[in-house]
Amino acid sequence: MFLEYAFGPVSRPAMTRLLPPLELAGRMSRLGTENAFEVLARAKALEAQGKSIIHLEIGEPDFPTPDFIVEAGLQAIQDEANHHYGPAAGVPDVREAVAHHVAATRNVECSPLEVVMVPGSKPVMFYAMLALLEEGDEVILPDPGYPIYESMVSFSGAKPISCPLRSENNFAADPEELLSLITPATRMVILNSPGNPTGAVLPPESLDAIVEGLRNHPRIWLLTDEIYWRLIFDDAVHSSALSNPDIRERTILLDGWSKAYAMTGWRLGFGVMRPDLAEQVSRLMINSTSCTTTFVQRAGVVALEGDQAPIEAMKERFNRRRLHIVKLLNEIPGVTCALPQGAFYVFPDVSSFGLPSGEIAEKALQEAGVACLAGTSFGKAGEGFLRLSYAASLANIEEGIGRLRVILDELR
Numbered sequence: 195m196f197l198e199y200a201f202g203p204v205s206r207p208a209m210t211r212l213l214p215p216l217e218l219a220g221r222m223s224r225l226g227t228e229n230a231f232e233v234l235a236r237a238k239a240l241e242a243q244g245k246s247i248i249h250l251e252i253g254e255p256d257f258p259t260p261d262f263i264v265e266a267g268l269q270a271i272q273d274e275a276n277h278h279y280g281p282a283a284g285v286p287d288v289r290e291a292v293a294h295h296v297a298a299t300r301n302v303e304c305s306p307l308e309v310v311m312v313p314g315s316k317p318v319m320f321y322a323m324l325a326l327l328e329e330g331d332e333v334i335l336p337d338p339g340y341p342i343y344e345s346m347v348s349f350s351g352a353k354p355i356s357c358p359l360r361s362e363n364n365f366a367a368d369p370e371e372l373l374s375l376i377t378p379a380t381r382m383v384i385l386n387s388p389g390n391p392t393g394a395v396l397p398p399e400s401l402d403a404i405v406e407g408l409r410n411h412p413r414i415w416l417l418t419d420e421i422y423w424r425l426i427f428d429d430a431v432h433s434s435a436l437s438n439p440d441i442r443e444r445t446i447l448l449d450g451w452s453k454a455y456a457m458t459g460w461r462l463g464f465g466v467m468r469p470d471l472a473e474q475v476s477r478l479m480i481n482s483t484s485c486t487t488t489f490v491q492r493a494g495v496v497a498l499e500g501d502q503a504p505i506e507a508m509k510e511r512f513n514r515r516r517l518h519i520v521k522l523l524n525e526i527p528g529v530t531c532a533l534p535q536g537a538f539y540v541f542p543d544v545s546s547f548g549l550p551s552g553e554i555a556e557k558a559l560q561e562a563g564v565a566c567l568a569g570t571s572f573g574k575a576g577e578g579f580l581r582l583s584y585a586a587s588l589a590n591i592e593e594g595i596g597r598l599r600v601i602l603d604e605l606r
């Protein structure tokens with residue numbers, strides 16, 4: 195199944211060839227995955243057999259990329275200047291535009307030398323970890339949290355240390371608990387606000403307390419994953435560790451175009467970090483992808499600088515779906531679902547049904563045709579919860595939650 199996701203439809207005859215055993219490098223056993231893609235592949239396979247599936251599993255906007263960005267991409271690809279290798283760290287004037295954007299949105303000075311353009315935002319975490327972590331180092335990461343953190347930390351040879359995010363704290367990190375996990379081996383702390391899978395937003399005072407605590411630990415880096423920062427609702431405010439001068443030189447910002455601009459397939463992201471680390475990350479770029487696609491970078495600048503009305507309109511539609519899905523979930527006896535303040539996920543508590551959340555998610559897929567994820571796909575602390583993405587139409591949300599309700603009613 196993974197092969198189908200990774201490579202597209204796999205040629206059956208090729209797969210029946212007899213191959214000698216595959217002797218993999220040991221490090222491959224430390225690599226995890228993103229369960230959302232596996233569930234998507236299984237859901238698609240069921241669809242191919244004629245089964246009706248409601249997709250609430252995958253974390254990408256269901257909207258097309260706004261027209262003005264597509265137009266900019268088309269123009270950029272027609273310009274021969276964008277047909278060749280570019281500098282590993284990114285096109286200089288694109289880095290400059292991103293530095294401006296970061297300065298304006300994080301209320302902080304930012305130099306283009308601190309910006310590295312990468313294909314998607316995932317490489318920011320991968321490269322930062324490869325550049326900084328040694329075997330035996332510890333990295334404190336959110337649980338439940340984006341599964342690639344744990345995977346990448348383990349792959350790099352370091353040790354993931356889970357910081358439980360608790361429902362009674364609205365799934366925001368508790369500064370005291372997080373800081374209590376620090377040991378002499380701690381080299382990095384990962385924050386993700388708004389967070390995947392819970393949609394939780396870290397309150398500014400909690401961020402301040404974490405930064406204050408880290409002042410006494412000058413060897414610890416802070417990786418702040420702000421990929422969902424534009425998708426924030428109600429009176430919640432986004433606060434970025436990058437804005438705090440006390441930790442600025444040890445902060446690595448991860449951001450990109452995938453979520454806010456509905457550009458997951460374009461693969462465009464950026465990191466902001468001190469210039470000497472940016473140079474080292476550029477060396478990893480040279481050794482892996484050479485550079486980020488030049489015309490995609492050009493379209494990215496237009497996305498940042500153009501009329502933001504289509505982006506706000508997408509956000510408003512997400513907001514309506516958010517309110518509706520939470521209402522529908524709370525109407526199911528035995529389910530409680532907090533109203534998340536960011537991203538496009540809800541994380542309902544289904545522990546009252548007495549089944550592991552993996553089994554509930556499996557039943558939902560197989561028996562009701564609702565693709566969603568078990569909370570445990572995001573860490574042990576996700577047991578008792580499901581993650582549903584509301585990057586789906588209101589009609590599909592209604593149908594999906596209606597079907598889920600039938601399954602859950604049978605379990606009571």
Ligand code: PMP
Pocket residue numbers: 253313314315316317340386389390419421450451452453458462463
């Ligand atoms: N961080 C988080 C928390 C995410 O949820 C995702 C995507 N699911 C990413 C990073 C990676 O995004 P991109 O597509 O830009 O690589």
